[in-house]
Amino acid sequence: MALPAYDLFDVRSLLSEEERAVQEVVARFTDERVLPIIGECFDQARFPKELVPEIASLGLLGSSLPEEYGCAGLNAVSYGLICQELERGDSGLRSFVSVQSSLCMYPIYAYGSEEQRRQWLPRMAAGEVIGCFGLTEPHGGSDPANMKTHAKKDGGDWVINGSKMWITNGNLADIAIVWAQTDEGIQGFIVEKGMPGFTAQEIKHKMSLRASVTSSLFFDNVRVPEANRLPNVKGLKGPLGCLTQARYGITWGPVGAAIACLDEALNYSKERILFGRPVAATQSAQIKLADMARRITLAQLLVLQLGRLKDAGTMQPQQVSLAKWNNCRMAIDIARECRDLLGGAGITTEHVAIRHALNLESVITYEGTETVHQLVIGRELTGINAF
Ligand code: TGC
Ligand code: FAD
Numbered sequence: 001m002a003l004p005a006y007d008l009f010d011v012r013s014l015l016s017e018e019e020r021a022v023q024e025v026v027a028r029f030t031d032e033r034v035l036p037i038i039g040e041c042f043d044q045a046r047f048p049k050e051l052v053p054e055i056a057s058l059g060l061l062g063s064s065l066p067e068e069y070g071c072a073g074l075n076a077v078s079y080g081l082i083c084q085e086l087e088r089g090d091s092g093l094r095s096f097v098s099v100q101s102s103l104c105m106y107p108i109y110a111y112g113s114e115e116q117r118r119q120w121l122p123r124m125a126a127g128e129v130i131g132c133f134g135l136t137e138p139h140g141g142s143d144p145a146n147m148k149t150h151a152k153k154d155g156g157d158w159v160i161n162g163s164k165m166w167i168t169n170g171n172l173a174d175i176a177i178v179w180a181q182t183d184e185g186i187q188g189f190i191v192e193k194g195m196p197g198f199t200a201q202e203i204k205h206k207m208s209l210r211a212s213v214t215s216s217l218f219f220d221n222v223r224v225p226e227a228n229r230l231p232n233v234k235g236l237k238g239p240l241g242c243l244t245q246a247r248y249g250i251t252w253g254p255v256g257a258a259i260a261c262l263d264e265a266l267n268y269s270k271e272r273i274l275f276g277r278p279v280a281a282t283q284s285a286q287i288k289l290a291d292m293a294r295r296i297t298l299a300q301l302l303v304l305q306l307g308r309l310k311d312a313g314t315m316q317p318q319q320v321s322l323a324k325w326n327n328c329r330m331a332i333d334i335a336r337e338c339r340d341l342l343g344g345a346g347i348t349t350e351h352v353a354i355r356h357a358l359n360l361e362s363v364i365t366y367e368g369t370e371t372v373h374q375l376v377i378g379r380e381l382t383g384i385n386a387f
Contacts, residue, residue, distance in 0.1 A: 005266065006259045008293055011300045015077065022078040025058060026085035034089035039349045041211040045204075047092060048211065049172065056127030060086075060097055062105035069109070070122035076310035080252035080303055088256030091359035092212030094249070099168045100124060102246035104131025104177050107188055110241065111233040116190065120175065132173035134164035134191075134217050135239045141166065142372050143387075144179070145236055149219065151180040151189060156226050158182075158189060160219040166366070170200040170215020177230075178219070179239045188230035188238050197222040208362040244317045247367045248310060251323035252303045254331030254363060255296060257356040261331075261338035262292045264352050268342050279341065288337055295330045302326060318380045325373040332360035 149162025
């Protein structure tokens with residue numbers, strides 16, 4: 001019996017019925033709604049905002065948060081599968097869902113007041129309110145402790161000054177979760193679109209994540225009421241705690257991107273006849289394809305175990321670092337190798353490999369660069385901080 005090419009170890013059999021159902025629904029959405037338009041969106045540098053209501057109606061926004069806030073209350077493995085299937089379409093769509101779910105809804109849920117949860121989460125789950133997450137600053141994203149953006153208490157308000165850079169959803173967003181230095185350490189604020197002094201400017205000329213909005217945010221004496229401060233966290237562990245959630249989803253996403261590339265390269269190399277035989281009949285192509293399937297299989301098993309640990313409440317940030325490093329590296333290498341197997345045809349967005357390869361340049365950089373995650377593991381092994 002032939003093994004399914006993209007699931008050589010039958011990882012699917014390890015999923016629950018509910019997890020399989022979630023994967024099927026999102027896979028169908030990607031096949032029917034994303035793949036027909038996404039190449040053109042990438043060409044046009046356009047985020048397909050028209051898909052947001054459907055993404056919301058499928059329960060994909062804040063999917064792990066409780067139903068009492070209008071969310072789906074799914075487990076971590078289901079969230080991972082959502083990320084995997086969306087990123088099989090495009091990293092930009094997965095980014096949109098990661099930011100909304102893990103970087104905006106999660107901090108409101110985990111660090112916000114009950115009023116803030118009730119005010120924002122149901123509308124964010126419904127896609128009526130879009131969020132962005134402002135941590136990175138122009139002088140260096142890897143070292144967020146060196147934060148210049150600050151908030152000063154003034155009567156019952158806070159006054160925020162500074163800037164953020166490379167912010168996904170920035171120009172789309174109705175609210176921004178903004179991290180700022182205060183006299184009591186780093187704190188998070190919900191900054192609303194239209195607050196005087198708050199502006200967003202889209203970053204143009206990107207060659208990666210072109211179907212996603214990326215912006216700079218500027219804060220010029222932005223007055224934010226105390227009611228918009230996230231009351232239940234202080235210090236860098238606030239934003240880093242959100243990053244652990246988002247990075248977890250990102251460990252799954254590139255598995256989808258890699259599967260999309262392998263699928264395309266397999267089909268192409270079986271049909272492409274050179275020197276009187278299909279490219280897929282050559283030993284070198286088969287070794288390349290087999291090696292891709294091997295790496296995808298290892299990545300699938302890695303994220304499933306990570307998800308099981310998360311659902312058991314025992315997942316550690318260092319484990320997320322290892323998986324983010326491994327799976328981004330796996331996917332970007334596979335995307336580039338698939339691009340090569342397609343020859344010249346591989347350089348246009350008629351085929352998916354180049355788009356995924358270019359997108360993965362961002363995915364391997366954001367949420368902690370590959371080097372940052374390697375140094376996290378190095379520190380774990382040696383006990384020595386090399387940052
Ligand atoms: P350190 O100063 O030792 O720790 C500060 C506090 O934070 C705690 N902590 C964590 N908590 C949860 N999750 C984690 N991953 C955590 N890492 C640290 C830590 O226990 C401590 O707590 P406490 O109670 O003692 O105060 O910080 P560190 O030395 O561990 O951090 C250094 C480093 C380099 C790892 C960290 O600064 C880092 O991760 N830098 C990279 C920054 C980054 O990833 N930025 C991402 C911005 S957002 C983004 O890219 C969104 S893209 C989204 C998309 O479009 O999909
Ligand atoms: P730098 O930190 O300047 O790093 C430059 C180089 O130095 C890298 O190669 C890095 O690995 C290396 N380096 C860093 N530290 C060390 C060290 N100790 N030793 C050796 N080498 C080191 N941020 C947000 O806050 N919100 C968002 O929504 C968001 N979305 C993004 C979307 C896109 C498309 C992109 C590209 C980025 C996004 N980011 C976002 C920012 C992202 O998190 C940062 O780009 C990332 O953290 C790296 O920061 P940097 O770009 O300033 O690079």
